[in-house]
Amino acid sequence: MAKDFPTREENYAxxxxxxxxKADLAENSAVRGCMVIKPYGYAIWEKIQSTxxxxxxxxxxxxxxxxxxxxxxxxSREADHVEGFAKECAVVTHYxxxxxxxxxxxxxxxxxxxxxxxxxxxxxETIIWDTYRNWIQSYRDLPxxxxxxxxxxxxxxxxxxxxxxxxxxxxxxxxAHATKEEAIEETEKILGIYARFAEEWMAMPVLKGLKSPNExxxxxxxTYCIEALMQDGKALxxxxxxxxxxxxxxxxxxxxxxxxxxxxxxxxxxxxxxTRLMGALIMAHSxxxxxxxxxxxxxxxxxxxxxxxxxxxxxxxxxxxxKIKQALEKKGISVKYDDRDTFKPGWxxxxxxxxxxxxxxxxxxxxxxxxxxxxxxxxxxxxxxLQMADIENKVEHLLEQIQKKLYHRALSFRENNTFSVDTxxxxxxxxxxxxxxxxxHWDGTPETEEKIKEETKATIRTIPLDSKPEIGKCxxxxxxxxxxxxxxxxx
RNA sequence: CGGGGUGUAGCGCAGUCUGGUUAGCGCGCUUGACUGGGGGUCAAGAGGUCGGGAGUUCAAAUCUCCCCACUCCGACCA
Numbered sequence: 222m223a224k225d226f227p228t229r230e231e232n233y234a235x236x237x238x239x240x241x242x243k244a245d246l247a248e249n250s251a252v253r254g255c256m257v258i259k260p261y262g263y264a265i266w267e268k269i270q271s272t273x274x275x276x277x278x279x280x281x282x283x284x285x286x287x288x289x290x291x292x293x294x295x296x297s298r299e300a301d302h303v304e305g306f307a308k309e310c311a312v313v314t315h316y317x318x319x320x321x322x323x324x325x326x327x328x329x330x331x332x333x334x335x336x337x338x339x340x341x342x343x344x345x346e347t348i349i350w351d352t353y354r355n356w357i358q359s360y361r362d363l364p365x366x367x368x369x370x371x372x373x374x375x376x377x378x379x380x381x382x383x384x385x386x387x388x389x390x391x392x393x394x395x396x397a398h399a400t401k402e403e404a405i406e407e408t409e410k411i412l413g414i415y416a417r418f419a420e421e422w423m424a425m426p427v428l429k430g431l432k433s434p435n436e437x438x439x440x441x442x443x444t445y446c447i448e449a450l451m452q453d454g455k456a457l458x459x460x461x462x463x464x465x466x467x468x469x470x471x472x473x474x475x476x477x478x479x480x481x482x483x484x485x486x487x488x489x490x491x492x493x494x495x496t497r498l499m500g501a502l503i504m505a506h507s508x509x510x511x512x513x514x515x516x517x518x519x520x521x522x523x524x525x526x527x528x529x530x531x532x533x534x535x536x537x538x539x540x541x542x543x544k545i546k547q548a549l550e551k552k553g554i555s556v557k558y559d560d561r562d563t564f565k566p567g568w569x570x571x572x573x574x575x576x577x578x579x580x581x582x583x584x585x586x587x588x589x590x591x592x593x594x595x596x597x598x599x600x601x602x603x604x605x606x607l608q609m610a611d612i613e614n615k616v617e618h619l620l621e622q623i624q625k626k627l628y629h630r631a632l633s634f635r636e637n638n639t640f641s642v643d644t645x646x647x648x649x650x651x652x653x654x655x656x657x658x659x660x661x662h663w664d665g666t667p668e669t670e671e672k673i674k675e676e677t678k679a680t681i682r683t684i685p686l687d688s689k690p691e692i693g694k695c696x697x698x699x700x701x702x703x704x705x706x707x708x709x710x711x712x
Numbered sequence: 713c714g715g716g717g718u719g720u721a722g723c724g725c726a727g728u729c730u731g732g733u734u735a736g737c738g739c740g741c742u743u744g745a746c747u748g749g750g751g752g753u754c755a756a757g758a759g760g761u762c763g764g765g766a767g768u769u770c771a772a773a774u775c776u777c778c779c780c781a782c783u784c785c786g787a788c789c790a
Contacts, residue, residue, distance in 0.1 A: 253782085308788070344790095378713085378788060385789070438790095458790060497790055528749050567750040574750090585749055595749075712790090 228509040233453040240503060241382045244512040244576050247499075254380040254387030261576065262499065264520035266390065269498055270370065272422055272517075273392065276414050282366040282394060287348050289372070290339035295347035298472040305439020306343045309376040313339040341374045346440065346465070346491055349395045350473040357397060357487060360479050364407070365397040383500035384457075384712055391495035397487045399479065401466070404488035405443075408464040411492045412445045415460035423498070424515040424627035425449050425505040426635055427459055428658070428707060430683030435667050438491075442466035448682045448707070450635045451504040454656020456682045456709035459501050462492035500712075506600075506627050512577030513599055515627050516620040523549055523616060524573045525558045528566045528585030535560065538584050541609070545582065545594070548613035554620065574599060579623050580616060600626055641705065648696050648708070652679045658709050662702035664695035673697055679708045 226243065227235045241247055246262030258266065290313060296303050317333030342348065356362060370392050380386050394411060398404040412429055419427045427447035437444040441463035449459050470486040479485050506513040516522050525546060527538040539560055546556045559569055566583065573581055583595040594612055597604040600623050607615055638657030642648050651659055663669060663681065674680050684706045695702050
């Protein structure tokens with residue numbers, strides 16, 4: 222299946238692409254820039270979804286659904302917002318087709334032109350805030366904590382499976398609050414959820430911080446983000462949480478009467494993560510043998526492969542295998558017993574290894590005799606023979622170990638690829654030759670960030686929330702700075 | 713949008729420069745036998761508007777023109 226699969230060293234971009242396709246996660250579709258997420262890939266997304274959905278609900282959020290189409294006029298209400306998204310919007314202009322005059326196919330019926338064109342949502346702030354106006358009158362209506370799971374379209378010029386596609390799936394939370402403090406608290410709370418999800422479920426360490434004005438969401442007062450480092454030394458923005466101030470409330474005239482009977486504008490937040498997380502997950506752990514998945518997000522945590530010569534032996538093995546399967550499932554572990562006779566054990570080993578299944582159990586005649594199981598772990602590719610007794614607890618423990626191991630491996634990779642630099646030459650050298658996160662002083666101006674980007678392709682990925690103040694000189698202009706920020710080339 | 717590249721079996725490719733039998737190879741697929749603790753072996757098969765259209769020619773996958781699609785590189789971006 223994957224014999225001609227390139228290594229990360231040979232060609233990282235090709236490695237990623239082949240991995241996505243050959244591990245059956247997704248493929249390119251007939252529609253330019255849009256992917257088909259295949260069942261195995263979608264199963265991972267469903268796990269991401271259900272975990273986050275639970276976390277949102279645990280913190281008081283509820284789900285709703287808003288239209289795919291947004292009236293064009295809504296867009297122009299918030300100046301920065303239009304500015305940011307106008308260049309990548311798909312527009313619906315007509316609502317009917319008719320048979321082509323030459324009899325070949327159908328054409329747009331010009332008489333069915335929409336009075337007002339619709340934008341296909343690139344994000345839903347405008348339609349949602351237009352709706353919130355009717356939902357909010359009093360401080361008693363607040364806070365409003367709504368999330369939606371949806372698809373959005375951003376007409377990108379270049380796309381890559383999961384990392385950047387024209388249409389993608391995401392969740393977008395949109396909340397309304399009575400005070401600035403409460404809205405900021407919400408923004409930070411969500412950032413915390415994102416970070417916890419990334420680290421505990423995806424086993425991917427992330428930096429929490431603020432975006433520089435250049436990288437800020439169009440229409441936001443402040444954008445918070447989680448930022449991860451991929452194995453090729455490039456940064457990946459994994460999630461964003463925005464404090465929108467009163468920008469949208471003012472643009473859409475959303476006011477409420479406070480306890481003091483004063484009419485005030487509502488404070489807003491919005492936040493989202495997308496199918497891009499799939500790309501992050503893939504790149505965070507996978508190796509030259511294929512996908513590596515953290516147990517908590519793997520659609521199949523344990524696969525059991527029977528080994529037998531004659532079909533009669535399969536029966537005896539199946540009895541044992543099914544018993545183990547049930548014992549594991551009782552612990553909430555997802556197990557697949559692959560007793561297909563149409564594939565050889567060796568083929569199955571390679572297949573599940575490539576698809577990143579964390580643990581594989583092999584049971585053959587020898588094991589039946591000795592009351593043993595061969596246990597193989599995907600993260601280290603190690604194999605060992607274990608006694609069958611109490612196997613479900615051993616496997617459960619092993620899955621926990623793998624989850625931790627992946628996180629620590631990714632964390633030490635990040636630590637080994639984070640550099641603190643004080644000179645421009647050193648900065649250029651590391652960005653160009655090593656990659657990774659570069660901690661450097663910056664004078665705080667968008668102009669300087671822009672120049673650094675032009676010269677090195679590196680941008681400020683985040684201004685870390687937990688960094689200590691430190692007086693220094695801007696790497697580029699030499700002006701004084703009181704904090705280091707994180708630079709990197711990014712996806 | 714600009715600059716390269718590629719379209720030949722499900723997938724990956726050769727053949728095109730230099731036109732000429734029945735268009736070939738690897739993987740995959742089907743059937744059977746032997747096999748089975750890391751992608752097995754052998755045998756027999758199925759599968760093609762050579763991206764589309766027009767032209768040149770006795771003859772076009774091959775030469776000419778037009779069109780289409782995809783892809784890579786740049787500017788833009790979660």
